[in-house]
Amino acid sequence: MVAFEGVTKHFGEGETAFTALDGVDMAVGRGAITGIIGRSGAGKSTLIRLVNGLEKASSGRVTVDGTEVGGLSDTGLRGLRREVGMIFQHFNLLSSRTAFDNIALPLEIAGLDRAAIAAKVGPLLDLVGLGDKAERYPSELSGGQKQRVGIARALATSPKLLLSDEATSALDPETTQSILALLKRINAELGLTVLLITHEMEVVKTIATDVAVIDRGRIVEQGRTFDIFTAPKHETTRSLLASTLGTSLPEWLRGGLKAEAAAGDRILVRLTFFGATAFQPLTARLVAEIGTDVNILAGAIEEIAGEPFGTLVVAYPAAPEVLARADRFYAETGLATEVLGYVA
Numbered sequence: 001m002v003a004f005e006g007v008t009k010h011f012g013e014g015e016t017a018f019t020a021l022d023g024v025d026m027a028v029g030r031g032a033i034t035g036i037i038g039r040s041g042a043g044k045s046t047l048i049r050l051v052n053g054l055e056k057a058s059s060g061r062v063t064v065d066g067t068e069v070g071g072l073s074d075t076g077l078r079g080l081r082r083e084v085g086m087i088f089q090h091f092n093l094l095s096s097r098t099a100f101d102n103i104a105l106p107l108e109i110a111g112l113d114r115a116a117i118a119a120k121v122g123p124l125l126d127l128v129g130l131g132d133k134a135e136r137y138p139s140e141l142s143g144g145q146k147q148r149v150g151i152a153r154a155l156a157t158s159p160k161l162l163l164s165d166e167a168t169s170a171l172d173p174e175t176t177q178s179i180l181a182l183l184k185r186i187n188a189e190l191g192l193t194v195l196l197i198t199h200e201m202e203v204v205k206t207i208a209t210d211v212a213v214i215d216r217g218r219i220v221e222q223g224r225t226f227d228i229f230t231a232p233k234h235e236t237t238r239s240l241l242a243s244t245l246g247t248s249l250p251e252w253l254r255g256g257l258k259a260e261a262a263a264g265d266r267i268l269v270r271l272t273f274f275g276a277t278a279f280q281p282l283t284a285r286l287v288a289e290i291g292t293d294v295n296i297l298a299g300a301i302e303e304i305a306g307e308p309f310g311t312l313v314v315a316y317p318a319a320p321e322v323l324a325r326a327d328r329f330y331a332e333t334g335l336a337t338e339v340l341g342y343v344a
């Protein structure tokens with residue numbers, strides 16, 4: 001639905017020139033919820049703003065449904081923006097307008113009469129759960145309610161694509177979950193494609209079917225969320241995900257970790273389980289097969305893009321016969337393993 005082909009974006013000229021995007025190739029599938037993650041300043045906002053023509057690529061092509069955004073006239077851009085809704089971190093509502101009138105705004109701009117507008121806005125208010133708040137002003141609404149108005153406004157022109165720029169970053173965790181549930185429902189019920197940028201890994205883990213990782217203007221990794229989150233390849237992805245997945249080591253352990261084993265050391269291994277049911281029996285068997293001298297140091301079962309996934313960090317003696325037993329067990333069970341290092 002959206003394609004980036006060799007997209008580069010420079011800001012400024014000469015000595016102050018800055019390359020915000022550097023040869024981005026990326027595809028956003030129809031009906032998918034795609035999350036773009038990256039550190040602050042990586043280029044996420046610039047990337048998303050190219051999709052609705054708020055920024056123009058310096059080179060390369062951005063297309064929405066086959067139409068090149070950079071080549072559109074002002075009229076063409078207005079048409080595109082009816083097809084592409086956007087929601088923002090700080091909601092961007094007009095404080096002088098009620099919830100109803102904020103949602104009505106894009107329809108007024110599109111030239112609809114009052115009756116047609118009312119026929120659209122009523123159901124949208126119901127869809128976002130604000131049927132009883134039509135006449136409230138933004139100052140009378142909570143953050144979550146304001147974002148619901150923002151979502152309804154973005155949906156007013158029946159877009160095919162919704163862009164979300166840190167839409168839950170200003171909300172508390174509970175409200176975030178309710179907004180994410182709403183976005184998921186809209187995606188499923190209206191078949192709306194969603195492209196979101198966020199610095200919150202939890203958001204991606206909860207709703208994104210696909211993810212792209214951006215680092216200093218380049219896409220360094222992209223694919224299905226479950227695959228990327230369970231087996232991140234790029235260093236940036238690993239570091240972004242470390243604190244989210246319960247796979248990061250406690251400081252006291254990390255501090256003493258060595259790359260090489262000395263006599264008498266213990267090896268630290270991270271095991272990855274797919275499917276919650278595998279967790280218990282495999283943990284028990286691990287201890288039985290390797291020997292009782294196994295410490296379980298960290299572990300968690302979580303859900304990524306709707307699928308259960310578990311990790312366990314264990315330590316046991318780095319003696320050749322123990323390592324051989326462990327390797328046999330891993331090969332038999334197909335467990336994914338990663339050696340984290342050695343401790344005295």
Ligand SMILES: Nc1ncnc2c1ncn2[C@@H]1O[C@H](COP(=O)(O)OP(=O)(O)OP(=O)(O)O)[C@@H](O)[C@H]1O
Binds near residue numbers: 019038039042044047
């Ligand atoms: N109009 C501009 N003029 C000059 N530099 C810009 C402009 N807009 C963005 N940049 C620079 O481009 C880089 C990418 O910015 P962008 O806002 O896309 O990053 P981001 O990943 O969205 O960051 P954040 O998570 O902090 O919002 C940053 O270094 C930023 O300073």
